[in-house]
Amino acid sequence: QVEVRTKDEIGELATSFNQMSHDLADASRQRKQMTADIAHDLRTPLTVLRGYTEGLKKGSLPGSEKLFTIMHEEVILLQHLVEDLRTLSLADAGELTLNKRAIDPKALLERTGLAYIMQAEEKGLQLRVEAPANLPAIFVDGERMTQVLNNLVSNALRYTNSGEILLSGTAVSDEIELRITDSGVGIAADELPHIFNRFYRADQSRHRTVDSTSGLGLAIAKAIVEAHEGKITAVSTPGEGTTFIITLPRYVRNNES
Numbered sequence: 001q002v003e004v005r006t007k008d009e010i011g012e013l014a015t016s017f018n019q020m021s022h023d024l025a026d027a028s029r030q031r032k033q034m035t036a037d038i039a040h041d042l043r044t045p046l047t048v049l050r051g052y053t054e055g056l057k058k059g060s061l062p063g064s065e066k067l068f069t070i071m072h073e074e075v076i077l078l079q080h081l082v083e084d085l086r087t088l089s090l091a092d093a094g095e096l097t098l099n100k101r102a103i104d105p106k107a108l109l110e111r112t113g114l115a116y117i118m119q120a121e122e123k124g125l126q127l128r129v130e131a132p133a134n135l136p137a138i139f140v141d142g143e144r145m146t147q148v149l150n151n152l153v154s155n156a157l158r159y160t161n162s163g164e165i166l167l168s169g170t171a172v173s174d175e176i177e178l179r180i181t182d183s184g185v186g187i188a189a190d191e192l193p194h195i196f197n198r199f200y201r202a203d204q205s206r207h208r209t210v211d212s213t214s215g216l217g218l219a220i221a222k223a224i225v226e227a228h229e230g231k232i233t234a235v236s237t238p239g240e241g242t243t244f245i246i247t248l249p250r251y252v253r254n255n256e257s
């Protein structure tokens with residue numbers, strides 16, 4: 001940091017120099033944090049697998065279906081984590097390949113809704129899709145966008161204990177808004193600015209549960225939506241619920257080049 005003494009061009013230069021050095025320090029801190037988080041998340045499943053394989057090798061641990069199931073789950077978790085990291089690094093490098101097509105947003109929401117209807121019923125939750133039939137198309141990679149919606153809906157299911165999850169689509173001027181609304185626990189105001197950060201898990205979910213979260217889901221959702229020139233935001237009231245809003249440009253015929 002340099003001292004800013006004047007208001008002229010030299011002063012401006014000093015100010016932007018300070019901004020730049022501040023940003024660099026920030027990026028470096030984030031990179032270190034991310035490496036620490038990756039190491040931490042890799043360590044737990046590896047420790048479990050190492051313990052079990054050693055026990056099996058020595059014969060001190062008898063093989064059983066239950067044991068192999070746990071081992072298999074840990075491998076899936078590792079694979080999930082590595083896949084997520086790969087998606088993020090591709091997005092960082094601007095190399096996320098998108099197979100964009102004109103897609104009906106309502107069909108996209110309905111497909112996601114169908115995929116989760118059983119899970120919702122098991123939890124005693126309502127899951128509804130609400131979108132007008134004539135919603136203009138969006139120009140997106142259907143698989144990637146489904147990945148985004150899947151993450152939002154599975155989050156909604158995880159953090160909602162009663163009430164409803166609503167997937168809705170509306171046209172707002174030149175854009176299409178997709179909303180995932182839940183009546184769940186909500187997100188505290190001081191946590192909300194961080195939820196799209198890599199590896200961020202709000203307090204109540206910091207400890208890895210059975211369905212093993214990585215804390216990368218929303219970071220990936222954001223990367224994918226932004227690769228589509230869209231935006232994703234969240235609003236939440238603790239104790240009442242959360243809404244995630246994805247805004248995407250609508251499809252215009254001549255952008256299909």
Ligand code: ATP
Nearest residue numbers: 155156159186195201202205213214215216217218
């Ligand atoms: P992953 O999706 O990688 O398996 P995750 O679900 O914990 O893990 P994100 O999807 O990135 O990670 O979500 C980050 C955090 O934001 C969650 O841990 C949770 O604390 C909070 N969160 C996300 N969605 C909701 C929601 N609908 N209601 C309440 N909290 C939420």
Ligand code: MG
Nearest residue numbers: 151155217218
């Ligand atoms: Mg998630």
